[in-house]
Amino acid sequence: MNMSHDEEDNSLSLSKFESMLKTNKVFFFDSEEFEDIILHYMDTGRMNLAKRALKLGLEQHPKSTGLKLVQVEMLVYEDKLEHAEKLLNELYAIEPTNEEIYIQRANICSKRDQHDKAIENLFLALKYTEDEADVYSMIGMEYLFMDNLELAKENFIKCLELDEEDYSALYNVVYCFDFLDQNEEAIKYLDKFIDKNPYSEVAWHQLGRQYYALKNYEKAVWAFDYACLIDEGFLGAFLEKAKSLEKLGNYQGAIDCYTITMELDDPTSFALLRIGKCYERLGNNEEALNFYLKTVHEDPLLDKAWIALTDFYLRQKNYQKALYYANKALGIDNENALYWRRYATINQFLNFFEEAEVGYRKAFELGNDELDNFLCWSDVLYLLGETEAAIEILNKGSETHVKETEIYYRLVGLHMTLSETDIALHFLQIALSYEPQKNYILKDLFPYVWDNELIQRTINNNNL
The missing domain is CATH 1.25.40.10 (Tetratricopeptide repeat domain)
Incomplete structure (x- = not known):
């Protein structure tokens, strides 16, 4: 894998810095090298090394605004917001047009759940920044925190208009569409995006997901296919394609796709x-x-x-x-x-x-509370000789399953078992008024009740 010049320089700076720490010799770095070193350590969670680099950096470059802004970032990360704010005010007095000051102010406001204020600061940053895409993405995130999905979506879209390769913004746009149940709108947006970026495997994958959500599995397979062709190692796309093929009943195709995922990882x-x-x-x-x-x-x-x-x-x-x-x-x-x-x-x-x-x-x-659960439960209680408990369960079931004759025919049999003939006949009348053709339930579950002369007379009278 080839490194860019920036990555190569950064790697050399890191090696030089770590060699300096081991030997206790003091090497000189320019302030930007220090910034890269500190941010690298912060990104990889090695805060002790980041702090050491910051201390040495400020000793060598005490007036560097860039290093002081990195110091602010570190203070915000550690929730030392008042100290960070104080330092930002000092920097603002020196460089009021430095966009990073507004971005860090926004970070402080965001940490305090003052998302409106964070957005105000980010719009100020937009005036001075050369990287508008990043700032629009940050504004989008603040709107997400405020649950304002429409404005979040709008700003992530602006970010993508400026930087079509910001995949995290693309995921966030689609997240907004999903959350707002706007699958059709998402498809229209992704179609336009793909027109401009036909080789964006992420966009094809997201398009497939939208079709899948709409149960249009043929189109989903078509979109996932493109994602897999563009990136033959795209595990997620192969998985989703396999799920779509399953939905279409193409089980062998699905097996082939799942097998590819197991070869990739x-x-x-x-x-x-x-x-x-x-x-x-x-x-x-x-x-x-x-x-x-x-x-x-x-x-x-x-x-x-x-x-x-x-x-x-x-x-x-x-x-x-x-x-x-x-x-x-x-x-x-x-x-x-x-x-x-x-x-x-x-x-x-x-x-x-x-x-x-x-x-x-x-x-x-x-x-x-499905009907079947009540029926099977009462049948088992009856088989255990707990007839009254079986009746209780069916009465409970009839509260949510009104007019279900399977309950009433069972109640006929159970009350007859307890010699409660009047109650049994009452339930038999109800059952026959709803579904007389289902009287076989009585014959199957309670044959001795079925043979009862009174029961037979009631059933025959109903048939007249």
């Missing part, structure tokens, strides 16, 4: 899991299982992978293995209602009714 559990799902959709259970097992090996704490194995064995009707993997998933996330539902269902298949009841109850406590 270490295999991620996400890619391994998705490959497993694609193989399962293709009916290749052997490869699907192989990749699910690779996923849990790669990331044993990924609950989604354990659930993928659970569902795989559920579909195979291998309930013992499904239960083993469901327990693994619950060991990682026992606050997930859907995992408890699976746990309950598997235990019910295995005739472990007490465990199944715990699963349905947990699912309900964690927010699962």
Whole structure:
């Protein structure tokens, strides 16, 4: 990789400076070299070295405004805002047209959550700066802090008009469009941007993301394709292209794309899991299982992978293995209602009714109020001989699932079991008024109630 002249000079300055620290000899650097050295150490988080360089720099160049502004930046970084402000006022008296003074004032205001004032200072900086793009980007960030997404977007766009290679500004523009749910507008903007910058892989990638959000997966694949062609090592673009191909049902194409991501970087559990799902959709259970097992090996704490194995064995009707993997998933996330539902269902298949009841109850406590959860839960309670508890659960279910005959037919059977004939007939009338054709529920779940003469008479009278 070839270095630019600036990078080469900076690297030589750093080597010279570090050699000076080791030997205790004092070398001379011009003030700009010191600035670069200090900023390098600040950017890499080595504040002690940055402070040493600043001290030596000010000793050699006590009147350097540039070094004093770097000192201000360091003070702001360390939250010594009053000291920084005092120093800025002194510098302002000497150089009132130095844009960096206004930028640092803006940084201080921003740290104090005075974003309006920060913006005022940045607009003053615009008058004096040669790098307007950077300042527009900073103004955009301040508007972001204020949750003013429209003005943030406007300023990031101005930044990009001046510097089309400022990818962080491009990401921020798209973030604003996303946040404002303006996917169509984002597409129009990115189309124009790509017209001017056809080889911007980031813009193509962002365009693909917008199409994906609009569920236009064909267009998404088309855009991601360009991003991948421009940058053959663009991991994110290959991943998103694979996800889009999956949505289109092109599972082999998706597998090929996910495989490329694993060649570009270490295999991620996400890619391994998705490959497993694609193989399962293709009916290749052997490869699907192989990749699910690779996923849990790669990331044993990924609950989604354990659930993928659970569902795989559920579909195979291998309930013992499904239960083993469901327990693994619950060991990682026992606050997930859907995992408890699976746990309950598997235990019910295995005739472990007490465990199944715990699963349905947990699912309900964690927010699962689907009809099916109430029905299965009450069925299990009935099988455990807890008829009154089963009725209670169905009554609770009927509060959110009004006119659901599956609840009422069950209530008929349960009340008849308790010899509460009048209540049972009341619920039977309700069920028959809604969906008489579903009376088979009674026959399937409560055959002895179905054979009851009174019940049969009521059903036959309804059919007349």
